[in-house]
Amino acid sequence: MAVAGLPPALLYAAAAVIGLIVGSFLNVVILRVPAMLEMRWRxxxxxxxxxxEADGGHERFDLVAPGSRCPHCETPIKPWHNLPVIGYLLLGGRCAxxxxxISLQYPAIEIAAALLxxxxxxxFGATPWGGCMVGLSWTLLALAAIDFRTQLLPDSITLPLLWAGLVASTLHLAPAAPTPVAAILGAAAGYGVLWTVFQGFRIATGKIGMGYGDFKLAAALGAWLGWAQLPLALLAASLGGALAGGLLIASGRMSRDTAMPFGPWLVFGGWLAMVAGDTIGRAYLTLSGLR
Incomplete structure (x- = not known):
């Protein structure tokens, strides 16, 4: 069946190619945004x-400049070596x-962006809402990788993602898209639930259990998913994080006092609710006898 006038195979191939290209840019975002934040804080x-300034440096450093270079020897990377995945294979995974x-993160992020x-x-189809879901998936991928590497969820990404979800809810892009009321309630609930858990854990243990970036990411997910899908996202995130943390502790690779980023698990739960929330909800109602 053709989608948007194109055969599905051609449509998916185009999505994969665009995803690989965007994934290459996401690698820049993942590596440079935390460094840019540190420079601004300093x-x-x-x-x-x-x-x-402590370093006295004045070289431009953002998502555009300087050009790509080896992090070890700082040799500029040739354009054909920057081709997504292909460049990595041509180089055999090593600097020319x-x-x-070369870190496996580069091809992994590019391939993940294509698959997403x-x-x-x-x-969701080749529709405006489908395009929004592609963009949401890419943004969540970048946030998950940044939090995994640095335990930071930058406001410069989470807050625009939140506002974009609220604005998208007013455009009625698809029957399944949340209404403005559902998006607002979802954003408020996402932030409020994690804030409440944070405060309860702090009062009970005297420790800080998560960062404020997690609250903002949960609010952004609530804006895009709506309040009805938010419980599934938070439940999947909590179970996934608890299971991974338990396995790491049991294997001796992590102690109970070691901080583990929660953002990647929020991304996992939110993305799962995005692509399969309706299916999981119907299955639960059927198996529980409520439907």
Whole structure:
């Protein structure tokens, strides 16, 4: 069956190619946004203390400049070596100049972005709402990787994602899309539930159990999913995080006092609710005899 005038195979191939290209850019976001935040924090601290910048550097550093270079020898990367996945294979997973090993993160993120685009288009079609779900999937992928690497969920990504979900709810892009009321309630519930858990854990143990970035990410998920799908997202995130943490502790690879990022599990729960929430809900009602 053709979708948007194109054979499905061609549509999915196009989604995969675009996903690989976007995945290459997501690698830049994942690596540079935390560094950009640290540079800004240092500058703000220097301004407050009325001191010069600690590093005295003035080279432009953002998502565009400087160009891609090896993190080990800082040799600029040739354009054909920057081709998603293909460049990694051509180089054999090593820098062309210094032969240092290239992180598997690069092809993994590119392939993941392609797969997420294919799944979102297959689930929601080549429609405006399907495009939103592709964009949501890519943004969640970047947030999960950043939090996994640095235990940060940047406001510069989570807050625009929240507002985009609220705005999208007013456009009535699909019958399954949340209404403005459902999106607002979902955003408020996402933030409020995790904030309440955070405060309860802090009072009970005197420890900080999660960061405020998790609250904002949960609010963004609530805005995109609506309040009805939010319980599934939070339940899947909690179970996944608890299971992974328990296995790591049992294997001795992590102690009970070691911090584990919760953002990747929120992303997992939110994405699962996005693509399969209705199916899981119907299955639960059927198996429980409520339907």
């Amino acid at each position: 500058q703000e601290a220097a301004d407050i203390l009325d001191r010069p 100049a210094c032969r240092a090993r 685009a294919i799944i979102a288009i297959a689930r």
